[in-house]
Amino acid sequence: MRHALLTEQWFPAIGGSIQLFDAIYGQHMPPGDAVHIIAGGPPGSAAHDKNYPRPVTRFDDTRYPWMKPESAAEYARMFAATLAVCRRERIEVLHAARVIPEGLVAMAVGRALSIPYTVWVHGEEVSLFLRYAVKKRLMPQVFGRARAVFANSTFTQGRALLAGAPAEKLHVINPAVDAEAFAGPFDTAELVERFGLAGKTVLLTVGRLTRRKGHDTVLSALARLRPLGLLQDLVWLVLSDGELEAELKKTCSALGLDDVVRWVGPVSRDALPRYYAAADVFVHPNRTLDDDDVEGFGMVFLEASAAGLAVIGGRSGGVVDAVEDGGSGMLVDGASLDAVTDAIAGLVRDPVRRASMGRRGPAWARRFRWEDQAARVRALGSGDGDADTAVAAD
Numbered sequence: 001m002r003h004a005l006l007t008e009q010w011f012p013a014i015g016g017s018i019q020l021f022d023a024i025y026g027q028h029m030p031p032g033d034a035v036h037i038i039a040g041g042p043p044g045s046a047a048h049d050k051n052y053p054r055p056v057t058r059f060d061d062t063r064y065p066w067m068k069p070e071s072a073a074e075y076a077r078m079f080a081a082t083l084a085v086c087r088r089e090r091i092e093v094l095h096a097a098r099v100i101p102e103g104l105v106a107m108a109v110g111r112a113l114s115i116p117y118t119v120w121v122h123g124e125e126v127s128l129f130l131r132y133a134v135k136k137r138l139m140p141q142v143f144g145r146a147r148a149v150f151a152n153s154t155f156t157q158g159r160a161l162l163a164g165a166p167a168e169k170l171h172v173i174n175p176a177v178d179a180e181a182f183a184g185p186f187d188t189a190e191l192v193e194r195f196g197l198a199g200k201t202v203l204l205t206v207g208r209l210t211r212r213k214g215h216d217t218v219l220s221a222l223a224r225l226r227p228l229g230l231l232q233d234l235v236w237l238v239l240s241d242g243e244l245e246a247e248l249k250k251t252c253s254a255l256g257l258d259d260v261v262r263w264v265g266p267v268s269r270d271a272l273p274r275y276y277a278a279a280d281v282f283v284h285p286n287r288t289l290d291d292d293d294v295e296g297f298g299m300v301f302l303e304a305s306a307a308g309l310a311v312i313g314g315r316s317g318g319v320v321d322a323v324e325d326g327g328s329g330m331l332v333d334g335a336s337l338d339a340v341t342d343a344i345a346g347l348v349r350d351p352v353r354r355a356s357m358g359r360r361g362p363a364w365a366r367r368f369r370w371e372d373q374a375a376r377v378r379a380l381g382s383g384d385g386d387a388d389t390a391v392a393a394d
Helices: 016-027 045-051 072-088 099-113 124-129 133-145 154-162 189-195 215-228 245-254 272-277 299-306 337-349 351-365 370-381
Strands: 002-007 034-040 056-059 093-096 117-121 148-151 170-172 201-206 234-239 261-265 281-284 310-314 329-332
Touching: 002 016, 002 072, 002 099, 016 034, 016 299, 016 370, 034 072, 045 056, 056 072, 072 099, 093 099, 093 370, 099 117, 099 124, 099 133, 117 133, 117 154, 117 370, 124 133, 124 154, 148 154, 148 370, 154 170, 201 215, 201 272, 201 299, 215 234, 215 245, 215 337, 234 272, 245 261, 272 299, 281 299, 281 337, 299 310, 299 351, 310 337, 310 351, 329 337, 329 351, 337 351
Parallel strands: 002 034, 002 093, 034 056, 093 117, 117 148, 148 170, 201 234, 201 281, 234 261, 281 310, 310 329
Antiparallel strands: none
């Protein structure tokens, strides 16, 4: 089967959706299937595309603030590039990374060439689009004409239904994890030395420094642990960067936590497993914000479980699908400082419990296999309505 993936966001940019699409379309489609990537073109694209295992066609994603709407020219170029690739490569199924803009363009190309398309939904974008009258009106049309709609979690499935996706076309395709890549063992001596981890209980957070991720709540929780004597042997490794970096570092200093927190910054995918191996507890108390900004799933929770860490996640959005609450992990109210503080304190005080949770993690993570999810995407894209009865991450 010949597939094309249309996505505005692609390497060398980073992000969860890019990782998802790379795993399914770039790495794990069944042997014999052809996949062509049609993507926006950030700086450095050509160098990446040259070494990528699938052919990549770029379109100019420049937007012009003086144009109304400012995205009109970009969408026209996206349409032209997609039409040309689908016609030239005789694409049989077109996969759209989001309902808007990619789904809108896929619907137009599908009409022009009489080819089916599928649409992905991730959670937060649907909540945002529902606030705009034009996008709210367009979404049911894009969903209704799609062959299948893929939601990354049961939470996102509910959001898609509210946005007009037909229930019979809507399928949950959870992201997955290459569990063996995080299984180890790994040499962490250099990290232990660099960050002063010897003899410490190590907390780890991997995720952009944005409000919904809960870094601010963890800082406040750690400040509460100081009077309890729980910080003297504790270190928190914070990976990635983001728009709240300066604010969070200022708060960290104001709370007297500079001796506890290590602002590591962005880490490459290849180096990431060593950081998980150096940690004891993964803490990511995400929450839903007032503007409905929410975590659609959270692949980092699966990575942490695969690495054998006890996991603390927020009971919000699609994270309830990613964390084995009461087993290898626990879900807390990420908006509650008391709940987050109690969860961290409980695991810091109880190494036996956190080790027991960690031992359960790999088995949980192995339930989410990229091969299975790619096979479902292929089957549903080809029109096999029985695909949901085959393999799925329960």
